[in-house]
Amino acid sequence: MEPEAKWNGSSDQVEFSRMSPRSQGFTKLPGQKTCGKSVLLFTFVLLISAALWGTLLFLFITRYQEIVQDLGKLRESCVYHNDSGILTVIGQLQETQLNLKTNVPQLSKTLNKLQEDQTTLKSKASQFSQQLNRFEEDGTAFRSQVLNEKNTATQAREKLQEEIQKLWIEFQRANGSICTKCPENWQVFQKKCYFFGKEPKTWAQAKYACINLQGRLVSIKSREEQVFLNRNANKKGSWIGLRDLDIEGIFLWMDGSSLNYTNWGRGEPNNQGQGEDCVAMRGTSGLWNDANCRGQQDSWICEKLATC
Template sequence: MEENEYSGYWEPPRKRCCCARRGTQLMLVGMLSTAMWAGLLALLLLWHWETEKNLKQLGDTAIQNVSHVTKDLQKFQSNQLAQKSQAVQMSQNLQELQAEQKQMKAQDSELSQNLNRLKDDLVNIKSLGLNEKRTASDSLEKLQEEVAKLWIEILISKGTACNICPKNWLHFQQKCYYFGKGSKQWIQARFTCSDLQGRLVSIHSQKEQDFLMQHINKKDSWIGLQDLNMEGEFVWSDGSPVGYSNWNPGEPNNGGQGEDCVMMRGSGHWNDAFCRSYLDAWVCEQLATCELSAPLASVTPTRPTPKSEP
């Protein structure tokens, strides 16, 4: 009992010990808190220092990047100016080329016109030369034929027979006639007569017309009359004008596609027709030759060679 009472009496000293611990703990907590704050402060300072360092590096990098970008921009602007200058120069060059091209086209057009004029002049000169040559040839042929006719008349007046014709040719009044058969155009018939050393027939009298009527067997036949050179101006193959005619009523009329070549119908009347039409007959002629005695043979003129008309 006494011990319990004494025990309860000594409790106050225990409380002092507890306060001392508590003070120590508080001190430790304060020191720990201080250390923590110091560490936190140190961390903050370190973070601040690192942040400033990074910011400085970023600033330096940004400055460098800005400098590079500025230089690149300046270079780009310089290149752009150079390109603009080149574009302006190219535009000027293009305009110059276009002007030169236009000038060359004008010169080419002028040269082309001059060339065409020269070609036309050359064609005209050739045509003139051919016409003069053809005129001279026609004149020579007519002269030769007139000489041959005159010579035949002289021989006939001396009693010489001038009635010799090639085989299959018929004689009438100092001329020989060939009555061709086969489908031909007018130009084909003309060339065929030329190959036979003759020409398409020229009719100059009613007697000659009657003779031809006796042998054409009522067939439409090509004869040597045409107005190819000038419409309405008919000329015979021997170059002589029309002195005798036997036109069908209403002819010539130059109907259809243009009728420039003349045919003799089976009735004997003439009709202008399309030159490319095909007829089954045509009539050729040439001068007859004479039987000459030996003394006269040495002076016999050469028969004119029929021309090959184009």
């Protein structure tokens, strides 16, 4: 069906009052306009991004070139200055090396001399050490000799005093005097006084305790004297003045006399253990027993002459 034409009075212009369905197919839709705007916006963003990346790339390349130039200048400067310093140091080291090479023979001679001196000093030190040891040995022997001589002189003096005292007592007896006087706490028996100590002591302590009492550890010379002592002594054991400190097996009394009467227990003296050089009297039996001088006995017996 053909469309109807409407004339507006002009022959040149014709106005269609009604459009056909085919002519309506050329009309623009609203969705097509929105899609075009999105494409334009996306294109604009791409252009802006490209511009930004191009700018950044340009700045990076420019800065890189500046950095390369600065590094080149710095490298040239460092190389120049370092070469000069290194050459100076190398020259000094070479000079030092030359000096060392020159001084090596002298240093070697000095070292050898020091080693020789060290060997000599070691030898002299060894000799001095040997001499010092000899001096110490001689000094020890001399001190021992002096002590022995002093001990001998002391014993000789004590013996002489005792003999003088005995003679004086005999002289007084001859004149009718009675010589039985003893100090307080001492007991008299056959012209001698006896003190029975009651404190535990070593043999040396007992010896000096008797000396402080102006006496000495007892010397037992007869069976009668032994019976008297056994009757009055401590029943646990007492030191007496017998010892073999100077020569093993040679027992002597404190007055220097040898044995003329003995009262050894069975199997004694036996010098057991680390050495038994001093003699004690057993309490109940009164038998003698050699014992360690550093050990203690519960009692000790002193003696001295009775006065007139």
